[in-house]
Amino acid sequence: MCALCGILGPANHWTDAAARPGVFTRNLDSLQRRRERLQRVACAQRVLSHYxxxxxxxxxxxxxxxxxxxxxxxVDNLTHLWAAAEKLLGRRCDPLDPAVINHLGPARG
Structure with missing residues (x-):
């Protein structure tokens, strides 16, 4: 699929919040949905920084x-993230690799 078709294609992937109650989230506020999206980016960014x-x-x-x-x-959605990372790097990327987990540091409660 070309990039333009990907942008114009269907929305509301399960990894994104939707504006409809009971669909992926109960959040109706567009500002909150945007904030949640940026939080997902920040979480993924922490893991990707290892690479x-x-x-x-x-x-x-x-x-x-x-x-x-x-x-x-x-990357259309977060489910395609690791395949795209491996394509860019030309090697396997495993978010559960002990080196990645060590890179993230101790778990915070």
């Missing part, structure tokens, strides 16, 4: 995943 990758929100419809050298992939 020196950055993730950012793009217009509230997709994500930009980038390497330190500037290679970038548009």
């Amino acid at each position: 020196r990758l950055t993730l950012s929100d793009w217009q509230g419809t997709a994500y930009l995943l980038s390497t330190p050298t500037g290679k970038t992939e548009i």
